[in-house]
Amino acid sequence: MNIREAARDLYAAIDRQDWDTLSSLASLDLAVHLGSAGPVGLDEWQKSLAEFFAGFPDAHHVIDDYVSDAGRVVTRCRFQGTHTGMFHGVKPSGNRVSVGAIHIDRFEGDLLIEHFGQLDGLGLLRQIGAI
Secondary structure, eight states: OOHHHHHHHHHHHHHTTOHHHHHHHEEEEEEEEETTSOOBOHHHHHHHHHHHHHHOTTOEEEEEEEEEOSSEEEEEEEEEEEOOSOBTTBOOOOOEEEEEEEEEEEEETTEEEEEEEEEOHHHHHHHTTOO
16 A cells, blocks of 8 residues: 555545544554644544544545655645534534645554644634634
């Protein structure tokens, strides 16, 4: 499997909320860096993803571009969904959201060993009427 296919499979598993497949794609020593927070492991990342899906049950990634080298792939994408559940204390607005995100994923073989994620959180909060 090439690295772009690995990234595609990773985000497809996340969009399906298929945590078993996500776990099978990730190293036991996975380090996840979200925004400016310190690194977390797979369990904490899954909890963070689950919070997004609680607020946006139909959420999914729309991949705009991949850039890759031997061990890393950068994915430029948009997170899209409808705010129909509670999200960080914000009641459902019913608003459709589309926010930009950049992910950098580092693989060793077919296993994800490091993930960096940057999402336009301010844009997301504006689109759901939180600010």
